Amino acid sequence: MTTVAASHLGLRRYDRSKVDGLRMTSDQIDAVVKDYLALGPEGRRKDPRIGKDRHELIMSGAAILQALMRLWPTDRLSVADRGLREGLLYAQMCADGVLEDVL
Structure with a gap:
């Protein structure tokens, strides 16, 4: 999902700060997948x-x-x-009352 998101944003180099938290629609995801298909195996490799x-x-x-x-x-x-790991830690901290579950 992170690679699809980075492709959607047009990033030439992965940037966690731009990808993390991005919301994508199914149409946006489908557009990226179509782009990947058009590249073919060799294009995807490069x-x-x-x-x-x-x-x-x-x-x-x-x-x-x-x-x-x-x-x-x-x-x-x-x-x-x-x-x-972060998700499991978050869930455990919420269950133990250390954090408030905002999700």
């Missing part, structure tokens, strides 16, 4: 928005993302650049 480590998996991840957007009862996603 595209700096995708990165050398992700070019082989980006279309699989994009297909999963599109499927979730069609199944989930929403037309918008918020992008989070923080990993699972």
Whole structure:
């Protein structure tokens, strides 16, 4: 999702501060995926928005993302650049009363 968001923003180099918290609609996500398809495998490999480590998996991840957007009862996603550990820590701190759950 973060790579799709960075591509949507037109970033040539990934910038966490611009991606984290971005809200995207399913139409915006679909537009990025269409762009990836148009690039083809070689174009995706060379595209700096995708990165050398992700070019082989980006279309699989994009297909999963599109499927979730069609199944989930929403037309918008918020992008989070923080990993699972931060989410688990946040949940535990809210459960323990250390933080107020604002989500």
